[in-house]
Amino acid sequence: MIFSSNAFIFVFLPITLIGYYALARIGRAWAAGWLVIASLVFYGYWNPSYLLLLLGSIAWNFGMGAAIFAQTEEHEKRKFALLWLGIAGNLGLLFYYKYLFPLIGFLAAHHIAPANWETHVFLPLGISFFTFTQIGYLVDSYDGKARERGLLSYMLFVTFFPHLIAGPILHNREMMPQFGNPETFRLKSENISVGLFIFVIGLAKKVLLADPLGFVADRGYIDPASLTPGAAAVTVLGYAMQLYFDFSGYADMAIGIARMFGVVFPANFNSPYRAASIIEFWSRWHMTLTRYLTLYLYNPVAMAVSRRRLARGLPVTRKATRNLPAFAGLIMWPTFFTMGLAGIWHGAGLQFAIFGLLHAAFLSVNHAWRVFRPTRTGEPGRLSLAASVALVFACVVLGQIFFRAASSSDAFAMLGSLGGLGGSAPASTLGSVYVISLRILVCAAICLLLPNTQQLTRDWRPILEQIAEPPLFTRLKWRPNLVWSIVTGVVMLAALLRMSDTSRFLYFQF
Amino acid sequence: MKHLQFVLVVIGVCLAGYASLFAVGRSSLYCTHSNSYFDTAPCFQTEVQGRQVDTLLVGDSSLLYGIRPDLVAAAGGGSSYNLGMVGPSFGFRTSELIDRYLARNGRPKAIILYFAPWQLISQDKVVDPQWAPLGIYQLRYGSGASFLAFVRAVPAALAELPPMIVANLTPHSAPALRRRAELASNDGYLAYTREGLKPLPADCQPGQRPRRPLDVIDNRASLAELRAHYRSLGIPVFVYLAPLAVCDDEIGAVRRVYAGLTDNIPQALPNPLFVDDAKVAEHVHASEAGVAIFSRQLADFIRTRVQTQSRGPAA
Numbered sequence: 001m002i003f004s005s006n007a008f009i010f011v012f013l014p015i016t017l018i019g020y021y022a023l024a025r026i027g028r029a030w031a032a033g034w035l036v037i038a039s040l041v042f043y044g045y046w047n048p049s050y051l052l053l054l055l056g057s058i059a060w061n062f063g064m065g066a067a068i069f070a071q072t073e074e075h076e077k078r079k080f081a082l083l084w085l086g087i088a089g090n091l092g093l094l095f096y097y098k099y100l101f102p103l104i105g106f107l108a109a110h111h112i113a114p115a116n117w118e119t120h121v122f123l124p125l126g127i128s129f130f131t132f133t134q135i136g137y138l139v140d141s142y143d144g145k146a147r148e149r150g151l152l153s154y155m156l157f158v159t160f161f162p163h164l165i166a167g168p169i170l171h172n173r174e175m176m177p178q179f180g181n182p183e184t185f186r187l188k189s190e191n192i193s194v195g196l197f198i199f200v201i202g203l204a205k206k207v208l209l210a211d212p213l214g215f216v217a218d219r220g221y222i223d224p225a226s227l228t229p230g231a232a233a234v235t236v237l238g239y240a241m242q243l244y245f246d247f248s249g250y251a252d253m254a255i256g257i258a259r260m261f262g263v264v265f266p267a268n269f270n271s272p273y274r275a276a277s278i279i280e281f282w283s284r285w286h287m288t289l290t291r292y293l294t295l296y297l298y299n300p301v302a303m304a305v306s307r308r309r310l311a312r313g314l315p316v317t318r319k320a321t322r323n324l325p326a327f328a329g330l331i332m333w334p335t336f337f338t339m340g341l342a343g344i345w346h347g348a349g350l351q352f353a354i355f356g357l358l359h360a361a362f363l364s365v366n367h368a369w370r371v372f373r374p375t376r377t378g379e380p381g382r383l384s385l386a387a388s389v390a391l392v393f394a395c396v397v398l399g400q401i402f403f404r405a406a407s408s409s410d411a412f413a414m415l416g417s418l419g420g421l422g423g424s425a426p427a428s429t430l431g432s433v434y435v436i437s438l439r440i441l442v443c444a445a446i447c448l449l450l451p452n453t454q455q456l457t458r459d460w461r462p463i464l465e466q467i468a469e470p471p472l473f474t475r476l477k478w479r480p481n482l483v484w485s486i487v488t489g490v491v492m493l494a495a496l497l498r499m500s501d502t503s504r505f506l507y508f509q510f
Numbered sequence: 511m512k513h514l515q516f517v518l519v520v521i522g523v524c525l526a527g528y529a530s531l532f533a534v535g536r537s538s539l540y541c542t543h544s545n546s547y548f549d550t551a552p553c554f555q556t557e558v559q560g561r562q563v564d565t566l567l568v569g570d571s572s573l574l575y576g577i578r579p580d581l582v583a584a585a586g587g588g589s590s591y592n593l594g595m596v597g598p599s600f601g602f603r604t605s606e607l608i609d610r611y612l613a614r615n616g617r618p619k620a621i622i623l624y625f626a627p628w629q630l631i632s633q634d635k636v637v638d639p640q641w642a643p644l645g646i647y648q649l650r651y652g653s654g655a656s657f658l659a660f661v662r663a664v665p666a667a668l669a670e671l672p673p674m675i676v677a678n679l680t681p682h683s684a685p686a687l688r689r690r691a692e693l694a695s696n697d698g699y700l701a702y703t704r705e706g707l708k709p710l711p712a713d714c715q716p717g718q719r720p721r722r723p724l725d726v727i728d729n730r731a732s733l734a735e736l737r738a739h740y741r742s743l744g745i746p747v748f749v750y751l752a753p754l755a756v757c758d759d760e761i762g763a764v765r766r767v768y769a770g771l772t773d774n775i776p777q778a779l780p781n782p783l784f785v786d787d788a789k790v791a792e793h794v795h796a797s798e799a800g801v802a803i804f805s806r807q808l809a810d811f812i813r814t815r816v817q818t819q820s821r822g823p824a825a
Contacts, residue, residue, distance in 0.1 A: 006669040189513035196517055480516035488516075489523025496524060497531075497673045 001045040003199075003253040004206050004499055012042065016161075017192075017260060024185035031185050032156050035261065039159035043125070050124040053093075054159070060089050061134040062154050065141045069148045083142040090131045090138075097123055102348035126165040128345060130158055132292060137172050139296055146172045153179050160263070162254040166247075168268040168288040174464055175263070184262040193480050194460045195259030200492045201453045202252025207495040209443055210245035213238040216430045221404060224414035226423035232414055234427045234436055239404050240397050241443035244273065247286070252453045255462060266291075267454055267463040273447040274471075276380075276388035278362040278395055279370075293338050301334040321371050331367050336360040346403065351411050355402040362395050389448075451476055531672035534679075535649045542686055546678040550689040551596050551700065552647045556607065558698070562616030564588040565812055567698075568608055569624035571596045572752035575702035576796035577624065578805050587809030588817065591615075592698030594624075595647075605736050606651070620816045621740055623733075624750045624808070626794040627764045627776070645671050646678075702785060702795050709797040710781040714757040730771065748816055751776040753804060755784040755793035774811055779803070 001008050016038040024031035044051040064086030071079035101120055107113035137157075140146035157175050158164075178184050220227060220235025227235065251268035258265045268287050275281035282290045306316040309329065314320070321327045336357065343356015380388070405411035416422055427433045451470035456478045458467045470476070478484055534540055541553035551574050567573055567590050574594025582590050593611055608621065645667045648660040661667050693700055737747040749772045754761055761778035768776060783800035784793045796804050 006666060010669050189511075189517065193513035193516040196520060200520070480512040482515075482519065485516045485519035486523060489520040489527075492520060493524045493527040496669075497527075497676045499673060 001042050003250065003257070004203055004495075006499070007045075009496070012038070012045075013257065013260075020261060021185075021187040024187070028182060028185050029152060032152050032179065035161075036152065036155045036159055039156075039161040039164060042161040043159065043164060046125050047122070050122075053124055053127075054130065057090070057093060057130060057134065058155055058158050061086060061138060061158075062151055064089070065138055065146070065154075066148060068138065068141045079142060083138055086138040087135055090135050094127060094131050097121060097127055099348045129167050129169060130164060132169050133158060133163075136169075136292060136296060140172055147176065149176050149180060160258070162257040162261075162263075163265065166250055166254075167286075168251060168254060168265055169292045170265070170288070171291075174266060178263050186262065188262065190460065190480075191262050192260050194457060194462060194478075195256045195261075197256070197478055197484070197488055198259060198453055198457060198462055199253050199256030200488050200495070201456070202249040202254075202256060203495045203499075204491050205245040205249030205252060207249075207498045208491075209439075209446070210242045210249060211498075213242040213436075213439055213443070214246070216436050217242050217404065219430045221406065221410065221414070223425075224405065224410050224417055224422070226425040227414075227417040228422060228424060228426050229418055229420050231425055231427040231430060232417035232422060234430055234433070234440070236397050236401055236414065236418070237440050238430075238436060240273075240393075240400055241440055241447075243400060243404075244269075244447065245443060248453075255453075259462065264461060264464055267465050269452070270454070271447065271452045273393055273396075273444075274389060275392050276385055278359070278366045278392055281392055281396060282359075282363070289342070293342055297341060298334050298338040301337050302330065305329050305333060318371075327368065327371060331371075332360075332364045335363050335367070339363065349407060351402045351405050351408040354408055354411070355399050358395075358399050358402065362399075449473070528668075528672045531675050532649065535646060535671065535675045540650070540675065540679070542683045543680055544678040545680040545682075545685055547689075548596050549646065549678060550686065550693070551594060552650065553686070554690050554693045555593050555595060555698065556610055556651055557614075558591075558593075558611065558694075559614035561591050561611075561697075562589075563591045563697075564619045565590040565816060566593060566608070566611065566618040566621045567591065567624050567808075568593045568604060568611075568621060569752075570594065570626055571702075572626040572794040572796070573624040574698070574700055576752065576794075576801055576804050577808055578699045578801055579697035581802060581805035582809045582812065585806045585809030587812040590697070590812070591618075592696075594698060594700070605739065608740070610651075618745065620812075620819075621745055621747045622750050622808075622812070622816065623736075623747060624752060626752045627754070627760075627768065646674065707785045707787060709799070710755055710757055710784045710786045710793055712781050714755075714781050714786070733771065746816075746819055748773040748811075750774045750808065750811060752794055753777040753779045753783070753807070755779065755781050757781045757784075758793050773815060777807075 001012060003009075016035070019034050019038070020031050023034045040051060040054070043054055064082060067082050068079055068086070071082065104113055104117050108115045108117060137146055137154075141148075153176060156179055157170070157172055160170075160175075163170055217235055217239035220231060220238070224232065224235070248269040255265045255268075266288055270284040270287065272281050272285035275284050309316050309326070314326070316330065321330050339356045339360035340353065341356070343352045343354070343359070346352045346355065401414050402408065402411045405414060413422070427436070430436060449472055451473055454462045454467050455470040456476065458469075459477055459479075541549065544550075544553070551571075563579075565588060567577060567579075571594060573592060574596060577590075577592050577594070579590045579592055582588075591611075593607065595607070604623070645660060645664065648657050649671065652660065689700065733749070737749075740747045751764065751768055751772045751774060754764065754776065756778045758778075761776060764776045779800075781793075783797055783803055785795050785797045785800075786793075787795055
């Protein structure tokens with residue numbers, strides 16, 4: 001079931017909300033149980049047979065977590081083995097569904113594996129997200145950062161439907177205490193109104209902004225080599241806006257729905273196209289994935305490198321990174337390792353690996369700039385800031401070409417078309433140039449100038465993190481008054497009426 | 511309290527918006543500004559007036575797009591009016607449609623029900639992918655009770671009809687008016703001109719679209735009632751099953767299921783007489799060549815069966 005569907009908005013969500021608060025009056029366990037059942041229905045609506053997979057994954061991780069908790073300090077090795085066994089189970093599942101068959105296909109295409117081994121399986125919705133969430137839980141159980149709170153709480157943490165399919169990737173430490181707090185289960189009109197507003201913003205982003213540009217990107221990427229530079233530029237810019245509004249719209253909807261149930265989620269986007277450096281970009285884009293990768297990939301690798309250097313008597317301070325080999329070991333290697341895996345996480349094609357490695361290169365250059373440039377005094381000027389934002393955006397769009405293209409050769413073809421080496425299909429083949437340009441400009445203006453969703457609702461604690469003031473329109477804030485209710489109602493109505501031709505969310509494929 | 515008011519106003523605005531769109535869907539503005547092919551025929555056929563013909567042809571899109579009354583007349587079938595509709599609307603409100611026609615036009619000597627085999631399925635039992643035009647049709651011409659009955663059969667209609675109405679509306683009335691003019695000048699016939707339509711290849715494969723099973727045809731009783739009702743008014747009713755493409759390879763099943771129900775013998779005709787639009791419907795829509803042949807065949811039927819019986823002592 002997708003959030004932007006009639007079945008979800010008119011049937012599933014109201015029934016689940018009413019049932020949740022009605023049962024919460026009897027007891028928290030009833031409400032939590034109801035939410036778990038509703039979440040399983042939400043997941044099974046797509047393909048009931050994959051419910052078994054989800055439940056199996058939950059049973060495996062809960063069991064492994066319990067086994068890890070049961071180990072005393074003198075059984076450290078066994079505890080460590082259990083952690084890796086648990087992680088291996090998760091990675092095995094992910095490998096089977098995400099990578100095994102593309103790999104066999106690749107080997108068969110190169111006559112390394114027999115052609116009759118080739119087959120396809122449907123990628124279960126959200127498998128990456130619920131697997132990552134649970135690997136994090138196992139690691140935290142091992143590190144003593146997670147507490148065992150019973151199967152029902154664990155199931156609710158994993159299956160809670162607002163985040164189940166495409167994140168945000170939640171951390172057990174920020175969710176489990178909320179599910180254990182009786183206040184979460186109390187019906188408060190503030191939660192419903194704030195949640196509804198955030199949901200409507202997300203729905204509008206998806207339906208009114210992202211989807212119309214999706215048609216442009218889809219057409220352009222069918223045959224990238226045929227495009228003129230103008231058509232290629234329209235395609236990649238259209239996709240940049242589609243991807244942002246699609247995914248951040250989904251995140252807003254997830255945050256809004258969770259809030260209706262009294263649960264506050266972490267932010268997943270914070271106006272990423274305003275970033276003035278690629279490091280800043282990754283702290284604003286898919287923030288929970290960045291946090292996850294930093295915690296569970298980057299930091300362990302960086303610490304391992306540091307330990308090895310310390311063992312060899314080498315310095316590991318920030319100052320030490322001004323030496324090129326140290327910079328390569330302490331910063332570049334963990335960055336390439338993390339971003340390379342992040343790229344492959346998005347898919348089994350070479351284009352995704354290039355996407356990850358490109359960003360690793362951008363990040364390394366950014367780090368090098370910080371480490372090696374002469375010390376700067378004072379704040380950067382407006383022009384310099386605008387140039388930085390434009391440069392970061394150009395790098396991001398370059399990466400997105402590999403992210404979106406069906407293959408690496410298509411991505412290079414798109415780059416060729418941007419450089420004038422493509423065909424003769426003009427931008428008008430993608431639709432009305434005037435309308436597409438206007439859409440892209442409106443989207444860009446929203447990204448760059450307007451407060452984002454959490455900034456609009458900053459008086460009502462929409463997310464777990466602190467929220468910075470918006471750079472412009474600082475007085476623009478949501479309030480539960482008549483003007484905002486009418487505006488929200490009209491936006492919701494417009495989105496509902498355009499929902500009939502809504503596509504699936506882009507991140508469902510991951 | 512302010513938060514509760516906020517939620518209620520947001521919901522209220524949406525409900526008011528949906529209610530307004532249902533009202534727009536019922537208004538004449540909708541007919542003059544709908545760009546949907548599905549609305550052209552219902553909007554025009556329910557309002558047609560001042561016609562005086564020998565034979566009233568009533569049916570579905572196989573009739574609307576397949577029979578030209580001028581060709582029927584030229585082949586000796588006399589004057590006729592093509593009261594064809596679109597979508598699976600046949601069998602659901604047919605008698606109401608005929609009554610509307612009879613109230614505004616001269617009395618015909620006979621009525622021929624002309625339809626493709628799949629249209630005799632009770633619509634409340636089959637949620638057809640093409641329910642949408644039927645829903646709008648119900649909204650426009652049905653009573654409140656019949657619309658509610660439709661909504662009970664297809665609950666999604668409540669949420670999905672308003673967006674459909676918005677999607678169909680265009681600020682320009684010219685396309686709808688042009689099609690209405692075409693219907694008026696062609697005695698109800700509308701040329702089937704969907705973009706990219708081609709005749710069905712002679713060596714075609716059966717359509718990919720899942721078939722509606724013929725064995726669920728279950729409104730035989732209402733068909734019998736309809737025939738009896740108009741016969742009692744002195745207008746004999748004939749049932750004529752539209753020809754099928756040999757491509758679909760279903761003529762055996764159709765003849766078996768419809769044995770005793772139709773006044774013609776259902777025919778499977780060469781593929782190029784039909785257009786290749788299996789994504790929209792089974793192969794029942796005539797190509798240009800098909801229109802000429804099907805009209806002539808119908809004229810033969812009228813000459814041999816309808817005119818004979820209408821002139822006979824029973825009439």
